[in-house]
Amino acid sequence: MRKYETIFILHPSLDEEAVKANVEKFKGVIENGGGVVDNVDFWGKRKLAYEISKVNEGYYTLVNFTANTDLPKELDRVFRISDSVIRHIIIKEEQ
Template sequence: MPLYEHIFLARQDVTPQQVEAMVDQYKGVIEQNGGNVEKTEMWGVKSLAYRIKKNRKAHFTMFNLNAPAAAVAEMERQMRINEDILRFMTIKVDELETEPSVMMQKRDRDERKDRERRERDGGFEGGEGEEI
């Protein structure tokens, strides 16, 4: 079966629980049509480069799919109908990434830097020598 990377953007107004429900719904569509979702990454709320339907931010989610083209087409059709989906893009790839995507690696690196900074400053947010 062909391999795909699929990313969709959901409105910033929806809750993370609603985004998870959308993920489950679209996973179900893929599985009902003979495919499977190899990996799901929820990247969280990120700023958009420009407004899309009056939104400045969106919930980003990525799927790695191993599915027939008909299953992907049905999922995209349902996304077009859903008013909470701002944009989506599906790309056919030669092989799926098994390790975390660049977006998830960036988040881990940023969290590690913050943790190191807190440890260096003695767990004190204000920094050294700063009056409170």
């Protein structure tokens, strides 16, 4: 089991319920894949550093989790097929 962190940005057109539902969906992917969610830090709506597909802001969320080495690949796949995710990154933390 390794420690990871992921930051993802959700589209600003989503309402509050949809944002919460997406965060819960991604937490569920981690937990159903055998991982443990250590921390979820919702940063709220912020301005992007640069425009992405004519969008200037988004909902930022940081998730720290512990999982086996296969789970980040599955989480990356789920991020890529989700229309609500503008950008994401998954990083293995140093130990």
